Amino acid sequence: MGNLYVPCRAVLEQLGVDYVIPPVNSQRTLSLGSRYSPEGLCIPFKMTLGNMIEAAELGANTLLVPGGYGICRLGYYTRVQEQILHNLGYDIEIIQLGVSERKFLGMMDIIKRVSNDSPWRRILSAFRFGLSKLNAVDQIERIVQKVRPVELIPGTANQLYTRAVQAIDNADDYDTLKRVKADYLGQLKHVAINEQARPLIVGVTGEFYVVLEPFSSFDIERELGKLGVEVRRATFISGWTKFSLFLNPFGINEKSRIHKAAYPYLKRDIGGDGWESVGEKVLHAKEYDGLIHLAPFTCMPEIIAENIMPSTKEQMPVLTILCDEQIAKAGVLTRLEAFVDLLERKRRKQNDQLRVTV
Amino acid sequence: MTTVGIPRALLYYQYYPMWKTFFEHLGAEVVVSPPTTRKTLTEGASRVVADTCLPAKVFVGHTVSLVGKCDCIFIPVIRSLKSKTYNCSKFLGLPDMTRAVVPEAPPILEIEIDINRGKRRLYQDIYKLGRHFTWNPLKVKEAATAAWQSLLDYRELMYRRELILPQAMEEITGESQTGLNMILKSQTVPPTTIGLIGHAYLLYDEHINYQLIRRLQQYDATVVTPEMLPGNIIEASVNKLAGKAYWTYEEEVVGAGGHFLESGVDGIIGIMAFGCGPDSLMMDMVHRHATRQKTTPFMCLTLEEHTSETGVITRLEAFMDMIHRRKQKGEAVCV
Numbered sequence: 001m002g003n004l005y006v007p008c009r010a011v012l013e014q015l016g017v018d019y020v021i022p023p024v025n026s027q028r029t030l031s032l033g034s035r036y037s038p039e040g041l042c043i044p045f046k047m048t049l050g051n052m053i054e055a056a057e058l059g060a061n062t063l064l065v066p067g068g069y070g071i072c073r074l075g076y077y078t079r080v081q082e083q084i085l086h087n088l089g090y091d092i093e094i095i096q097l098g099v100s101e102r103k104f105l106g107m108m109d110i111i112k113r114v115s116n117d118s119p120w121r122r123i124l125s126a127f128r129f130g131l132s133k134l135n136a137v138d139q140i141e142r143i144v145q146k147v148r149p150v151e152l153i154p155g156t157a158n159q160l161y162t163r164a165v166q167a168i169d170n171a172d173d174y175d176t177l178k179r180v181k182a183d184y185l186g187q188l189k190h191v192a193i194n195e196q197a198r199p200l201i202v203g204v205t206g207e208f209y210v211v212l213e214p215f216s217s218f219d220i221e222r223e224l225g226k227l228g229v230e231v232r233r234a235t236f237i238s239g240w241t242k243f244s245l246f247l248n249p250f251g252i253n254e255k256s257r258i259h260k261a262a263y264p265y266l267k268r269d270i271g272g273d274g275w276e277s278v279g280e281k282v283l284h285a286k287e288y289d290g291l292i293h294l295a296p297f298t299c300m301p302e303i304i305a306e307n308i309m310p311s312t313k314e315q316m317p318v319l320t321i322l323c324d325e326q327i328a329k330a331g332v333l334t335r336l337e338a339f340v341d342l343l344e345r346k347r348r349k350q351n352d353q354l355r356v357t358v
Numbered sequence: 359m360t361t362v363g364i365p366r367a368l369l370y371y372q373y374y375p376m377w378k379t380f381f382e383h384l385g386a387e388v389v390v391s392p393p394t395t396r397k398t399l400t401e402g403a404s405r406v407v408a409d410t411c412l413p414a415k416v417f418v419g420h421t422v423s424l425v426g427k428c429d430c431i432f433i434p435v436i437r438s439l440k441s442k443t444y445n446c447s448k449f450l451g452l453p454d455m456t457r458a459v460v461p462e463a464p465p466i467l468e469i470e471i472d473i474n475r476g477k478r479r480l481y482q483d484i485y486k487l488g489r490h491f492t493w494n495p496l497k498v499k500e501a502a503t504a505a506w507q508s509l510l511d512y513r514e515l516m517y518r519r520e521l522i523l524p525q526a527m528e529e530i531t532g533e534s535q536t537g538l539n540m541i542l543k544s545q546t547v548p549p550t551t552i553g554l555i556g557h558a559y560l561l562y563d564e565h566i567n568y569q570l571i572r573r574l575q576q577y578d579a580t581v582v583t584p585e586m587l588p589g590n591i592i593e594a595s596v597n598k599l600a601g602k603a604y605w606t607y608e609e610e611v612v613g614a615g616g617h618f619l620e621s622g623v624d625g626i627i628g629i630m631a632f633g634c635g636p637d638s639l640m641m642d643m644v645h646r647h648a649t650r651q652k653t654t655p656f657m658c659l660t661l662e663e664h665t666s667e668t669g670v671i672t673r674l675e676a677f678m679d680m681i682h683r684r685k686q687k688g689e690a691v692c693v
Contacts, residue, residue: 038639072447073636083646268450268454269450270450270451298633303411304447311459
């Protein structure tokens with residue numbers, strides 16, 4: 001999912017575990033996944049099943065999958081996926097990282113198990129190294145989001161980003177990692193940009209998987225960048241690890257602000273990211289020009305959010321895009337273009353009004 | 359006197375006798391929306407986004423039909439009834455969603471039931487609900503006890519006397535449900551036993567399932583429903599089929615399905631709504647087991663507002679024909 005493979009590879013490599021990383025998500029992954037899935041399931045299930053099959057083809061015999069109680073259907077996915085894999089004749093064991101119940105400790109236990117009982121010191125240092133890689137990737141991505149819409153030569157930021165992720169993935173120790181990170185941050189700073197541009201700001205929110213996995217949403221952020229739109233997104237994997245694993249058990253919740261904003265319209269956690277989606281609309285209505293709400297088709301929490309969103313007092317244009325295996329890139333692009341046109345016109349109108357009053 | 363409106367959808371089928379007793383003990387009057395019609399469904403579907411599931415659309419339609427007929431609408435939020443089980447987001451967000459899509463609706467009475475938060479919290483929540491009618495905690499307690507008793511009676515009617523849910527409802531509340539006991543005409547076919555699995559709001563809503571039970575009875579079939587099975591049997595087969603229970607309302611699908619697969623019914627019909635999150639997983643689980651077992655025929659009907667009545671009838675006829683032929687030939691394995 002997204003760049004999650006970078007830190008995972010780092011952890012497993014440091015511990016000397018024999019691992020395979022399934023190939024990058026492709027049309028084949030999706031086709032495999034949807035062929036063997038029950039039809040009514042959402043795209044994260046189908047994609048991950050595709051990943052599992054591809055991993056099994058490469059000879060994996062144990063799969064690590066995060067999941068747990070209370071997060072929509074996801075908590076149940078691995079049990080079904082395991083059965084499907086067995087029916088297909090793969091002898092494979094799925095280990096569920098019960099992150100939602102036991103947080104950090106649960107994750108550590110499992111890492112210890114797969115690393116053939118490495119000493120704790122080694123596990124912790126490997127884990128720390130993985131985290132710093134994750135943070136580096138996310139830090140660079142945040143800057144790329146800002147540079148993309150205003151760069152003078154289109155595509156520069158994307159190229160740098162791809163190279164940076166690769167370089168971070170290849171870094172073996174802290175020194176290299178630090179150097180690589182500084183190097184790319186510097187390069188990004190020196191990309192020629194249009195200083196006068198005031199790009200539209202569009203928030204991207206919705207279900208965790210489709211927001212973070214570019215393949216399932218047709219790389220929506222890059223496409224928006226091409227249209228000259230700055231993307232803001234609250235969901236980053238590094239943010240999630242920081243809070244879900246370390247701070248939440250101590251009662252610190254980064255989302256309480258979002259939840260508070262959503263409270264008048266949705267009073268409780270409905271699983272998945274539904275509560276956050278509503279909250280983001282309310283919270284950022286003044287700050288953003290528009291919001292893109294990504295959801296997998298048949299996603300239960302996001303459907304509720306989608307139903308509630310139009311009725312909030314805080315007004316902001318929202319475009320909901322449902323992702324599934326039937327969706328076509330051209331369709332998404334057309335809708336994005338129309339949405340951006342609408343936002344531009346809205347902004348122009350506001351500016352005209354301002355001029356008149358002045 | 360306050361009038362409490364209850365939409366005839368979703369959890370109504372399982373809990374109506376309990377809710378009715380509770381509110382009436384507290385001195386309120388209870389109004390139920392009329393049975394689902396084409397209009398209810400269209401109204402509901404026009405309010406929500408297209409990919410909302412069928413039962414939720416029906417629910418919204420019923421809520422709309424209650425507007426102006428009551429002072430408040432009761433919509434409970436049921437998160438979990440057993441420790442570490444979880445419910446579909448649609449149930450959790452129901453009051454908020456209704457408020458958003460039916461802005462003209464009267465105030466909504468909510469109660470959140472979550473066993474994981476402990477007994478004390480549960481009692482507090484019940485009292486909070488009662489506070490809308492009386493300040494007296496003893497009165498609330500009395501009402502709650504009576505309500506619980508009527509739920510137990512209701513369930514007992516179903517699994518001891520094997521009444522189909524609407525009949526049990528009729529007996530306990532004295533309100534006429536639509537005439538399920540009316541059998542149109544009997545045909546000369548060998549008697550069969552058909553296990554039905556699915557949520558009560560799909561099995562007993564005659565409009566959205568095209569009178570499935572009545573049609574089965576026409577074929578001289580004895581219908582067994584999940585409500586007729588005692589809790590421990592269901593729990594055992596849930597554990598067998600799907601491991602530890604994860605969903606609050608899925609035992610009526612997996613538990614009952616697992617039991618029917620072994621108890622030797624002549625066929626199983628599963629009913630699910632298109633886009634139902636939990637069912638898409640659990641129905642598949644039952645399907646997988648039925649395929650592996652190869653002894654009990656299994657058919658899954660997926661309902662949505664575009665399902666055509668003819669399509670359902672054709673599939674039902676084919677399924678029943680297959681079962682009858684099999685019965686006459688005395689085959690043990692289904693092909």
